[in-house]
Amino acid sequence: MTQSADVLVVGGGLAGLTAARDLLAAGRSVLVLEARDRVGGRIVNQQIGDGKIVEMGGQWAGPGQDRLLALAGDLGIATFPTYDTGQKVLHFNGRRGSYGGTIPRINPLVLADIGRAQARLEALAKKVPLDAPWTADRAEEWDAQTFQAWARKHTASAGARMLLALGAEAVFAAEPADLSMLHVLFYSHSGGSFQRLIDTTGGAQQDRFVGGSALIAEQLAGRLGTDVVRLGAAVSAISVTGDKVTADTAAGQFDGKRIIVTAPPLLAGRISYSPALPADREQLTQRAPMGSVIKCQAVYSEPFWRAEGLCGQATGDGEGSRVVFDNSPPDGSPGVLLAFVEGDEARRLGRQDPRTRRLAVLDSLVRYFGPKAASPDGYYELDWQTERWSGGCYGTLFGPNVWTRYGPALTRPAGPIHWAGTETSPVWCGYMDGAIRSGERAAATVHAELG
Amino acid sequence: MTQSADVLVVGGGLAGLTAARDLLAAGRSVLVLEARDRVGGRIVNQQIGDGKIVEMGGQWAGPGQDRLLALAGDLGIATFPTYDTGQKVLHFNGRRGSYGGTIPRINPLVLADIGRAQARLEALAKKVPLDAPWTADRAEEWDAQTFQAWARKHTASAGARMLLALGAEAVFAAEPADLSMLHVLFYSHSGGSFQRLIDTTGGAQQDRFVGGSALIAEQLAGRLGTDVVRLGAAVSAISVTGDKVTADTAAGQFDGKRIIVTAPPLLAGRISYSPALPADREQLTQRAPMGSVIKCQAVYSEPFWRAEGLCGQATGDGEGSRVVFDNSPPDGSPGVLLAFVEGDEARRLGRQDPRTRRLAVLDSLVRYFGPKAASPDGYYELDWQTERWSGGCYGTLFGPNVWTRYGPALTRPAGPIHWAGTETSPVWCGYMDGAIRSGERAAATVHAELG
Numbered sequence: 051m052t053q054s055a056d057v058l059v060v061g062g063g064l065a066g067l068t069a070a071r072d073l074l075a076a077g078r079s080v081l082v083l084e085a086r087d088r089v090g091g092r093i094v095n096q097q098i099g100d101g102k103i104v105e106m107g108g109q110w111a112g113p114g115q116d117r118l119l120a121l122a123g124d125l126g127i128a129t130f131p132t133y134d135t136g137q138k139v140l141h142f143n144g145r146r147g148s149y150g151g152t153i154p155r156i157n158p159l160v161l162a163d164i165g166r167a168q169a170r171l172e173a174l175a176k177k178v179p180l181d182a183p184w185t186a187d188r189a190e191e192w193d194a195q196t197f198q199a200w201a202r203k204h205t206a207s208a209g210a211r212m213l214l215a216l217g218a219e220a221v222f223a224a225e226p227a228d229l230s231m232l233h234v235l236f237y238s239h240s241g242g243s244f245q246r247l248i249d250t251t252g253g254a255q256q257d258r259f260v261g262g263s264a265l266i267a268e269q270l271a272g273r274l275g276t277d278v279v280r281l282g283a284a285v286s287a288i289s290v291t292g293d294k295v296t297a298d299t300a301a302g303q304f305d306g307k308r309i310i311v312t313a314p315p316l317l318a319g320r321i322s323y324s325p326a327l328p329a330d331r332e333q334l335t336q337r338a339p340m341g342s343v344i345k346c347q348a349v350y351s352e353p354f355w356r357a358e359g360l361c362g363q364a365t366g367d368g369e370g371s372r373v374v375f376d377n378s379p380p381d382g383s384p385g386v387l388l389a390f391v392e393g394d395e396a397r398r399l400g401r402q403d404p405r406t407r408r409l410a411v412l413d414s415l416v417r418y419f420g421p422k423a424a425s426p427d428g429y430y431e432l433d434w435q436t437e438r439w440s441g442g443c444y445g446t447l448f449g450p451n452v453w454t455r456y457g458p459a460l461t462r463p464a465g466p467i468h469w470a471g472t473e474t475s476p477v478w479c480g481y482m483d484g485a486i487r488s489g490e491r492a493a494a495t496v497h498a499e500l501g
Numbered sequence: 502m503t504q505s506a507d508v509l510v511v512g513g514g515l516a517g518l519t520a521a522r523d524l525l526a527a528g529r530s531v532l533v534l535e536a537r538d539r540v541g542g543r544i545v546n547q548q549i550g551d552g553k554i555v556e557m558g559g560q561w562a563g564p565g566q567d568r569l570l571a572l573a574g575d576l577g578i579a580t581f582p583t584y585d586t587g588q589k590v591l592h593f594n595g596r597r598g599s600y601g602g603t604i605p606r607i608n609p610l611v612l613a614d615i616g617r618a619q620a621r622l623e624a625l626a627k628k629v630p631l632d633a634p635w636t637a638d639r640a641e642e643w644d645a646q647t648f649q650a651w652a653r654k655h656t657a658s659a660g661a662r663m664l665l666a667l668g669a670e671a672v673f674a675a676e677p678a679d680l681s682m683l684h685v686l687f688y689s690h691s692g693g694s695f696q697r698l699i700d701t702t703g704g705a706q707q708d709r710f711v712g713g714s715a716l717i718a719e720q721l722a723g724r725l726g727t728d729v730v731r732l733g734a735a736v737s738a739i740s741v742t743g744d745k746v747t748a749d750t751a752a753g754q755f756d757g758k759r760i761i762v763t764a765p766p767l768l769a770g771r772i773s774y775s776p777a778l779p780a781d782r783e784q785l786t787q788r789a790p791m792g793s794v795i796k797c798q799a800v801y802s803e804p805f806w807r808a809e810g811l812c813g814q815a816t817g818d819g820e821g822s823r824v825v826f827d828n829s830p831p832d833g834s835p836g837v838l839l840a841f842v843e844g845d846e847a848r849r850l851g852r853q854d855p856r857t858r859r860l861a862v863l864d865s866l867v868r869y870f871g872p873k874a875a876s877p878d879g880y881y882e883l884d885w886q887t888e889r890w891s892g893g894c895y896g897t898l899f900g901p902n903v904w905t906r907y908g909p910a911l912t913r914p915a916g917p918i919h920w921a922g923t924e925t926s927p928v929w930c931g932y933m934d935g936a937i938r939s940g941e942r943a944a945a946t947v948h949a950e951l952g
Contacts, residue, residue: 193678194647194649194650194653194677194678195646195647195649195650195678196645196646196647196650196901196902198645198646198901199645199646199647199650202645225902225906226645227644227645227646227901227902228901228902228906286737316787319771320770320771322889323889326887326888326889327887328851328852328887329793329847329848329851329852329884329886329887330848330851330852330886332886332887332892333790333791333793333848333886333892333893336767336789336790336791336892336893337790337900338787339784339787339788340784340787342780342784394906396780397780397781397784397906397907400779400780400781401779401780401781433780435780435781435783435784436777436778436779436780436783437777438773438774438777441783441784441787442784442787449788449900449901449902450647450649450678450679450900450901451647451676451678451679451900455676455679455845455848456848
């Protein structure tokens, strides 16, 4: 028994839910096919007791993320500022320090070195056309090298290279050698600037959502209803016959006139297509790995660091977590430290047992915040690397020679098959805001096609 | 109704068939689960009339490929030398020339430049331990850069860089910026040297098999029998429960005590695993794209180039095919030119219709061999980029930061799940010989484990 709708949507994250919303509003019938038993994709809440939550996936909103903020506003979900009052902690070369403002207290030669490299990066980023990065004048040159190779050439100090690596880890959950220089430039431009991607106040980590970011997906799905959003419906095959497209799923067969695949290219590539996809689309999906991150949250009875004049943000060059935020609920109770384990550390600790991982993370929190950090009341982790229906987080990484060789295949439809998801958004690519934009774009295109 | 055997083998290419042969010989029961309706994987024959064939996939044997030659010998399949008599053709910068021996007649400064770069590459390759490339002293440095970045640094002329690109295309079906320098060094060492990989006589293209390379797989499968080798049995899921491993396939369910997955990492990653694979294995499969090649064969009533003193081998820097061989049957009738379309050209022409592709390839053959090449009696092509059960050819490409971050996950078993396939072979990785070696290794390991 095959169920039918005008449009099938693969994936019940923000891209898919947004596309469904817009198509329904335009009078189309829609079915959203979601593999997991929940909506939200890479955003998910974790209950921590007393009705409080922490976010285990994407969580922040920042200036310029207009579509995300508009959607949350529509749904009546409020934002509150990420805790950003007090000094930041830095742990480099075995020494701990703290600083206010945005300029860390480190060797001024290293500061000047990283400043020059970043200024150069920001200037180059502006030259990458967001709709078609492969058309940048120097696209070939930038796409033929890793960000690491570029950094080696344009920095003088190991300290500056370490800071660039920390930036890559924080923004991409990857190391500089995982990334094409062209991808780094595109991604920075897509979010405004590299600085904006790493900033808290004024940047991509500025605000949080009361009740957690996952509320956005949950409430949007609630409005669509369970007739529209089908959970446990992992799509294994998509076949096109005549003017019909059919999806085989774990929850039965569905057909429609069009299908919008919102899964990241990696996972879209794991669906079996009949007829086969065009060569460039197939090979693109082979070259779209996901980032490496384990998101950890340590819960304390109170945010003890605040009383010590610290904002809870920390960074360092050691093992465990190298990027930490205060992730306490709006009322500051309980105190929560969000500890990212990213890039090489996610790979290394991903091979260890959970106890070893937890110890490594808490050891790093102790380095930043002292012995009180050693004994949280609660501890939660999510290793996105082993999540079957994400493949990793935060998003897709393009290594060398992908944008220039396969860029157009990211969004070019294959017959009635359309592609969405944050990876396809020129603006805020990789972010929740980009996911929403991509869903809106795909819905408009499909609606127009259906006439 | 689940069918059982001691060992399940995923994939009926040379790796899987070899593993099955060895396990059966050791007294184990085995089932080979092959997705296609034929065995052979990346080797396949094409009938061209009168009982003659051409090879549309892997086809050559060379010195040092002892396991391949031994298997063919066991099966009574003879070899014959690749036609290598006469001058080679070169078409560079709009000019055609021909030459004997191995040194092309080009600008001596370019020759000296490419000679220095290649000598350096060969020396570095020897320093890469084949069992663990990530342990090379300079592994971090080599794996942080593309082959392209290295070539830019270590050549003085655009001509030398073009020749390195042609080498990369011929050996990897990829461009220098697709490849980690560490991967290029490993791969060269794995086959002996880069020179050996590109040579005909004395190298990896020295000999062919009478009746075509696919005979090896077909005859080996014939010996195993249809009870053992199941066609049309694409594996969609592998689950481990207790001491049993179960495979869901298009031809029903199978279980065993162990399973050997011989599909390349990309395709192994498209199987759904329960429980999830270890993080590093999962993420490795995301970073293992396949090469880009369209293999084309133009059939003429006779090998007209031979009468003109040409061996049928050609290379050039233009559109269409940049690497051509005489691929006529042993008796020289009919005449066949094998035209590889590789790397960027495979990407570009893969987006065109078959007629445009054919014209582009024949145009290039005319550049090399004159107007007679324009009108073949027969023409065959196989675009491996759209082959669902290969994903591309010749093999897996590692870009930067894969070997050093994920190398051990290439072969480390995940419980009862073992990995084989040519990509897992330290010796002749990427070649038919490596596939056989990997099957032998996996069979021995599994047999020992079963006690």
